Amino acid sequence: MSTVQKSGVAALECQDLRVTLVGAAGAVDILRGVDLAVQPGEFVSILGPSGSGKTTLLRVLGGLQSIAGGEARCNGTAVSGPPDGVVTVFQDYSNSLLPWRSVRRNVALGIESNCSKQECRERVEAALAMVNLQASADEYPWRLSGGMQQRVQIARALAMRPSVLLMDEPFGALDAMTKASLQDQLQRVQEATGTTVVFVTHDVEEAVYLSDRVVVLAGKPASVGLSLDVDLGRPRDQITTKERPDYLQLRHQVYAALGHEVPR
Ligand SMILES: Nc1ncnc2c1ncn2[C@@H]1O[C@H](COP(=O)(O)OP(=O)(O)O)[C@@H](O)[C@H]1O
Ligand SMILES: [Mg+2]
Structure with a gap:
């Protein structure tokens, strides 16, 4: 059973978000025109090519990155600094x-x-x-x-x-077995607590398996290229869920949105 509440104020929301970062070549728009709403209790994964701005988007949601335009809101209030109840988990556990x-x-x-x-x-x-x-x-x-x-x-x-957990490729450095086990623990905890989760990953299977919705960043500067509802029911299972035709169909759509050539 999913705990997503579809009415009322979004837990997190971006409207026409624009983020500019200053690099060696000067100021560059990394994100432009990002529209995204995450409902309380929803599990949303963010995918996109390396360097597309996934971490940057998560930093905006966590109040760690200022924005150049548009709006970022947490529970209806404009984000300016880390909002109460929002906690970030980074990929690099050893340094934290x-x-x-x-x-x-x-x-x-x-x-x-x-x-x-x-x-x-x-x-x-x-x-x-x-x-x-x-x-x-x-x-x-x-x-x-x-x-x-x-x-x-x-x-x-x-x-x-936390009411919102922001996770940046938290299982990216782990072997496949450990990763699967942590995915299932996270799934159980999220269902038990009703925590809103925004989960950045580069792993298409992981994103579809865990999420209520998968969002793919695309373009340069990036915006939301695809937002795909994942209606696979819960609880999910590493073997049987991944054998379902609708799981395979969703996986196919996400790969296509990431620009993979899908052979006919
Ligand atoms: N502090 C920074 N200053 C300038 N450019 C940056 C900075 N951090 C990241 N970038 C650039 O912004 C883009 C998006 O980075 P990032 O959000 O880390 O992407 P992703 O997490 O999708 O791999 C990349 O092109 C990266 O080189
Ligand atoms: Mg990143």
Whole structure:
């Protein structure tokens, strides 16, 4: 069952968004005319060629990147700085964990200064349980595999009880088995918590498998080239979902939008 609420104010919204970045060649429009609305509880993936502006778009939504035109709103309010309840998970988990802190204390990092000790403890334990990390709570992150380190970063985000989770290729550096397992954990947690998720990936199968909607950035400067509803029901399964004709059809459409030649 999906938890998407289709009426009311969008959790995140861009209207005619324009973003300009200054590089060696001067100021360049990276995004122009981006229109996007993400509903509360929706899981939206963002795909696009490398360098198309996926990370830039996520940074705008997270209040980390200023805009040159148009609008970016979170729960109806213009974004100016990181909005309350919006948490970003980066691909590079190794640099976001503190090596001198145990897993448990890394997970507490985002809440320890604004929660009571008791509440902090409860939230940390609940977040560790959501990603099956209780047994490693006293370990140090550098002693863990890449997949476990990424689970620590996700647990830290979950402990903050975000209403919106922004994820930038969070499983990009992991092997296929670990990736599939984390996809399923994320799926379970998202269904249980109703968190809105914007998930940047370059993996077409991952995007279709996880999402309520797949958005493909296209063009230079980029805008939304395709927005595709994924009506595959939930829960999903790595084997049976990926065998469904409608899954294969969606996958085909996304590859085509990314400019892959599809043989007849
Ligand atoms: N700080 C920056 N200054 C100038 N150009 C940048 C900066 N960061 C990224 N870019 C350029 O903006 C474009 C989009 O980058 P990015 O959002 O990281 O793309 P993606 O995440 O889709 O790979 C790229 O062409 C990149 O070279
Ligand atoms: Mg990127």
